[in-house]
Amino acid sequence: MSDLSYPIGKFDFDATVSAAAVPQLIDEIAAAPHKLRAAVTGLSEAQLDTPYRPDGWTVRQVVHHVPDSHLNAYTRFKLGLTESEPTIRPYFEDRWARLADVRLTPIDTSLALLDSLHERWVLLLRSLSASDLERTIQHPEYGHFDLKKLIGLYAWHGQHHTAHVTSLRQRMGWK
Numbered sequence: 001m002s003d004l005s006y007p008i009g010k011f012d013f014d015a016t017v018s019a020a021a022v023p024q025l026i027d028e029i030a031a032a033p034h035k036l037r038a039a040v041t042g043l044s045e046a047q048l049d050t051p052y053r054p055d056g057w058t059v060r061q062v063v064h065h066v067p068d069s070h071l072n073a074y075t076r077f078k079l080g081l082t083e084s085e086p087t088i089r090p091y092f093e094d095r096w097a098r099l100a101d102v103r104l105t106p107i108d109t110s111l112a113l114l115d116s117l118h119e120r121w122v123l124l125l126r127s128l129s130a131s132d133l134e135r136t137i138q139h140p141e142y143g144h145f146d147l148k149k150l151i152g153l154y155a156w157h158g159q160h161h162t163a164h165v166t167s168l169r170q171r172m173g174w175k
Contacts, residue, residue, distance in 0.1 A: 004053035007163040008156070013142060017152040019133055025155040030122045032158030033114040036066060039165040040107060047174060048107065052164040061097040061167065062161050063107045068096050074121045080137040080147050081128075087138040097155040125151060149162045 017025070040048070040063055048060040062105065072091060079086040088166075108148070133148045145153070168174075 004056070004160045004167070006160070008159055011153055011156045011160075013099070013149075013153075015162065017146075019130060019148060022128075022133060022148055022151055023061070025151045026122060026125045026154035027152060028123065029151070029158060032066070032070075032120050032155075032162070033111065035162045036063065036114065036165070037111050038120075039162050039169070043169075043174065044115040047172075050168065052168045056099055056164075059165055060080075060107060062164050063094060064102045064105065064110045065097055066158065066161050067110045067117060068119070069093065069153065069157060070114065070117055071152070071155075073094060074117060074124075076137055076150065077124065077147065080135050080150070085136050085144070086136055087140060088141060104158055 001089075040059060042067045043059065049058050052062060076088045079088060081133050128147065133151075134146055136146050137150065138144055
């Protein structure tokens with residue numbers, strides 16, 4: 001795909017995520033830390049500070065963003081499982097990506113965080129019952145989501161950001 005912002009395409013918020021698709025989507029979430037780590041293995045500091053597209057985030061910002069986002073997702077699942085249709089709080093991910101911890105923290109710290117987070121998150125996701133998957137959250141901008149759709153969104157999210165790195169590596173000829 002030639003869209004540098006969405007190398008795997010945009011997430012389809014209108015599509016239905018079936019219960020039958022959930023195990024495969026959870027497997028994608030489980031694989032995300034390994035795939036992201038593989039995508040950045042061997043990159044130099046200069047390469048980590050290269051934007052994946054003009055006016056886009058650097059590879060470093062992408063690596064730190066994924067656990068930031070997935071921590072929020074994990075919390076959203078917990079809220080969705082323990083409250084009745086909770087309204088979740090959006091955040092300014094672009095502002096988070098410019099904070100000092102993104103510049104100063106080695107990417108290995110965020111990759112380790114992602115490993116640990118996904119270990120717990122996947123255990124939670126694999127424990128969900130059919131009725132749990134139907135529970136909903138309310139996003140102030142995007143409306144109601146059931147937890148199946150949220151699983152689909154975050155399976156896509158990990159692939160989306162990994163593709164930012166892998167497509168940049170390919171375009172730049174980085175081995």
